[in-house]
Amino acid sequence: MKYSIYTVIFLSLLCFSCDQIVFEDDLESSNAQENFDYLWTECAERYTFFDLKDIDWEAVRVKYQAQITEGMDEVELFSVLANMLNELKDGHVNLISNFNISFFPFDQIGQDNFDFRIIEDQYLPVNYFVSGPFRHDFIADGQIGYIRYGSFTGTVAEKNIGFILERYKDTQGLILDLRENGGGAVSDVYAILRRFIKEETIVAQSRIKSGPGKNDFTPLEDAVITPTSGVSYDKKVMVLVDRGTYSAGSFFSLATKEIPNLVLVGDYTGGGLGAPNGGELPNGWEYRFSITQTLDLNGNNYENGVPPDIEAFIDWEDRTKDEVIERALLELL
């Protein structure tokens, strides 16, 4: 009888004691060195632009390792890790804690090239239209439609973009203003661009990290846009961009290069063509950095900014006009 009881007790205990086998070591840690090593290694194995940006990540390790000390507090550790990440010069790189979020100011590389107040004061009527994420109305005596799109919200739909293109179908051209558009949902890029093409169009190529080596990537995948069956627009569209046009905004800008009636006007975009991941450190802080590459059809990587077709900059001495819009109007009228 004893034998049977012991056997059953033993088997029962097995039911409650196996978490250790499954999870092995608990990796949670507030230790500065462990968190530094974890973050550095994650970037080393997964970040995608070391070669393009000519970054010696091993040298970066040596530089910031020297700043890790045993008694450092979490604010000091955050500062070291954030500075290390900013060596990547990438707006898609952040370190996030309860008390601070690090960022790289990609939009401050070039001059400020946008102020919506000038457009409201000098170009748009007082009660301009707001359709979903778009603010828009006629400008230049009703000859041009101006559309401000400030963020890729993921809410572009037939009811707003369809309405807008129907409203401006008799204009001589459109201005689509993406300046200081920091990006968002890539799905909006496709939802908008499909209104400006007549046939299926490959606009870019994309690949993602497939291993820890610097050049371990999946094969390139074509980014294909199919034309809409709804309202479309086939006249000239001037797409206004600046250094604040980032991520999905840059991807949109890159795609315009393959669509003949779309022209990029303004400054270089901020870049950010690599999609970011998301993860946590052993101390619970979060991070993200780029893990894909997007190339044009010739294999060029514009991670540092998509060049405009026509350069134009605002003259801040004169706030009665927006020189970028003026340059676009010159092309359209």
Place this chain on the structure above:
Amino acid sequence: MKKINLVFFILLIGFSLVAQDRNKVSELEENTSEEVRRYRELGGIGFGLISFRDLATSPLIYRGPALGLKLGKTQLFANKEYKSAINFSIGGAFSSVGEESSTGIVASTDISYSRLYNLKSLAFKGWDTKIGGAIDILFINRFNADLRNNSVGFEFFPTLFGSFKVGKDFSRHLLFRKKIGPRKQHFSVRIDVGLLNSNFRNGYAYTAHAPFYNGSNLFENHQFNVFSGIRFRSTIDYILYHTNTKNAIKISYTWDGVRSGENPDRFALSNGIGAFSFLYRLDSKKEPLLRSIFNRKNK
């Protein structure tokens, strides 16, 4: 990889053929068996603790309460038992380090079919012993907004289990209901050990790539890994039979642990659910459930 897949399928087909063969033998034995019982496990509900860690996104272990739901069918013969089951659980899991905390939701759906056969040579002191196997697929969904583009995770784990079970029927008065006579009860402990472990899970970069290039295959970078990881499941069941209907109630505790291999990054999940279920005897020669309740009220 193709070779590994081939081996997997050969083993799977081999297992099913052996299982079918055993079934023929058992059917002959069924004719002479004293008792054949079939139960449907209805509306089993339970609570427990779910824990997971996905090293592709975080080194932290998330733990939290889980709700479990069970459905199944069990066929008990004198010398064997078949069981098919669907177990679903969903839990809110948390990680906390110092002032930093994060919340995730994890849901698992486990579909399994098993066959166990009596092993008389291992029977002892009234305990019967069964061995056999199970085919099982565990689907896991995870959501954690803090992980941004990695906020959604999906993986599944097909497993071929080797199974071992000891159980004992006994008849005893219930603690506070001695007037109604002894009730038939059953206690068992079952261990399932993954013999062929595989998984389908995110690739190296983890993030779904397709949305960025307007692709439709969200699992494009997922990988199917065979002979990868471990899986272990243990179950304690206590069954109390109704005297007249032979229907039963079951109180069970199931601990299910799974861990993928290290390539590309290790995922681990454990799920312990204590549950209460009603076992409805499908082939009862006694009164069916509803009639028995109705009759009892009229008495």
